[in-house]
Amino acid sequence: MQRSLRKYAWLFLLPTLIAFVIAFLVPFVMGVGLSFTEFTTVTDAKFVGISNYIKAFAANSDFLNAFRFTAKFTVVSVLSVNLLAFILALLLTKGLRGTNFFRTAFFMPNLIGGIVLGYIWQLIINGILAARGVDLTYSAQYGFWGLVVLMNWQMIGYMMIIYVAGLQNIPHELHEVAAIDGASGWQTLKNITLPLVMPSVTICTFLTLSNSFKMFDQNYALTAGAPGKQTQMMALDIYNTFYGSIGQEGVGQAKAVVFFILVALLALLQMRLTRRKEADV
Amino acid sequence: MRISKRVTNTLLVILLAALTALFILPIIIVLMNSFKGQFYISAEPFKLPSPDTFVGLENYISGIQKIGFFSALGYSLFITVFSVLTILLFTSMASWYLARVRTRTTKIIYYVLIFSMIVPFQMVMFTMSKIANVLHLENPIGIILIYLGFGAGLSVFMFYGFIRSIPLAIEEAAEIDGCTPPQRFFYVILPILKPISITVAVLNAMWVWNDYLLPLLVIGSKYRTIPVAVQYLQGGYGSRDMGALMAMLVLAIIPIVLFYALMQKHIIRGVVAGAVKG
Numbered sequence: 001m002q003r004s005l006r007k008y009a010w011l012f013l014l015p016t017l018i019a020f021v022i023a024f025l026v027p028f029v030m031g032v033g034l035s036f037t038e039f040t041t042v043t044d045a046k047f048v049g050i051s052n053y054i055k056a057f058a059a060n061s062d063f064l065n066a067f068r069f070t071a072k073f074t075v076v077s078v079l080s081v082n083l084l085a086f087i088l089a090l091l092l093t094k095g096l097r098g099t100n101f102f103r104t105a106f107f108m109p110n111l112i113g114g115i116v117l118g119y120i121w122q123l124i125i126n127g128i129l130a131a132r133g134v135d136l137t138y139s140a141q142y143g144f145w146g147l148v149v150l151m152n153w154q155m156i157g158y159m160m161i162i163y164v165a166g167l168q169n170i171p172h173e174l175h176e177v178a179a180i181d182g183a184s185g186w187q188t189l190k191n192i193t194l195p196l197v198m199p200s201v202t203i204c205t206f207l208t209l210s211n212s213f214k215m216f217d218q219n220y221a222l223t224a225g226a227p228g229k230q231t232q233m234m235a236l237d238i239y240n241t242f243y244g245s246i247g248q249e250g251v252g253q254a255k256a257v258v259f260f261i262l263v264a265l266l267a268l269l270q271m272r273l274t275r276r277k278e279a280d281v
Numbered sequence: 282m283r284i285s286k287r288v289t290n291t292l293l294v295i296l297l298a299a300l301t302a303l304f305i306l307p308i309i310i311v312l313m314n315s316f317k318g319q320f321y322i323s324a325e326p327f328k329l330p331s332p333d334t335f336v337g338l339e340n341y342i343s344g345i346q347k348i349g350f351f352s353a354l355g356y357s358l359f360i361t362v363f364s365v366l367t368i369l370l371f372t373s374m375a376s377w378y379l380a381r382v383r384t385r386t387t388k389i390i391y392y393v394l395i396f397s398m399i400v401p402f403q404m405v406m407f408t409m410s411k412i413a414n415v416l417h418l419e420n421p422i423g424i425i426l427i428y429l430g431f432g433a434g435l436s437v438f439m440f441y442g443f444i445r446s447i448p449l450a451i452e453e454a455a456e457i458d459g460c461t462p463p464q465r466f467f468y469v470i471l472p473i474l475k476p477i478s479i480t481v482a483v484l485n486a487m488w489v490w491n492d493y494l495l496p497l498l499v500i501g502s503k504y505r506t507i508p509v510a511v512q513y514l515q516g517g518y519g520s521r522d523m524g525a526l527m528a529m530l531v532l533a534i535i536p537i538v539l540f541y542a543l544m545q546k547h548i549i550r551g552v553v554a555g556a557v558k559g
Contacts, residue, residue: 016371025393109304
């Protein structure tokens, strides 16, 4: 069967492969190469060794600041989104009236694109800050918490849905047995529910982790880095290095390579954790 | 005991209803402000429109003109629909081939495709947009090829996993009956792929519709999709028109709400499947 199919490789594989090579593979390989050069139009690249990387990591550089801001933001978002989503999921698996409607409503913001989300929250947060006579550009603290609130609004519903699916997979008998044995609500949660939804916890943690870490649109629309570049996350810093300054393309590409390596490390970590969990079960 | 449980449940429902209202509120506030004069928005965003501040559809009319909303809607619809269809057709074909012809080459191709899933867009955005330029892909049709290339990783991953669970016996029977490989794929396999196709379609549609940076860099100077058009309203003018911005945010949300209302079950199922597998 394989032999007859192999004659048709061109038909089945070629369209996807051509698009993949053009849109991803060639740009990726070129991107790695160009990070070691100075260039403005790709064709005028001059080899400069690792000087782009050295510039990217210069003391107190925008890139390092962006990394610190991104890391802080990611930790706070991952914790808050998952905690709140999990509580909501617990409430929404109790068979309360209106459960379906609530789920639908909480999930809705997730479908709205980052740029639109950014401007919605810019209006709301500036409106609240107007009482103090300031706005989002006044302090990096406002931008930081604004982004956290936005991220929560966007992601809670999505994570809640995954937690609900995980909770519904727990056999009902386990809770009944626990109740008969006289376990309190807290004991049941800690000893039965939580261990059994750990796969969902891993999935949700890494989904929020990678979404927070790679965030661009929301950051661009809500604060655009203001005040100064203090609320600039890594993706936005890379964008501004490429398109917001002159002659920095090589540095931008070097930053992009570092960014890629960080994201890839997170993905590898996730894969190892998920594999191990699956082996346990 | 039973009464106290009913009381707590009622209280919980009230709490959830209040939370839901809080969740929807930001959108309601934007909607409310879209009917106010542009100078009344930033100062008092939480006040209902009054006879003094109400301007009817003025913001909508000026916003639609300023950003060319209907052409943006057209481009967004065109690019999303045709990118998703192209991705569905070609990546399902490729996945079938990769799943059924198991050689070293096909394994390498599969892993390189999977690898692309973890690469952030910033890594390739500059070189990719240059290449798109050189190859004259900077138009609403060319960008579909780019989306096929970028969407291939996740889509092949999902199709591939599904196809591996289809018993070979079905295809062998079709082969004995004299089906050529294309016939086997289009008559036998493709119908079986329906549930996973819906998942792949939902995930890709949400991504392409809301995507900002890729269309900005590839076609943004000539063709603006909705996210690019909304952002353009912000950057293109010395003082921004808050009224038009509010109206355009509302118009940008309406198609999403409609899509959600029509496809709710598929969307939620697709998103869960995508999360669990991705």
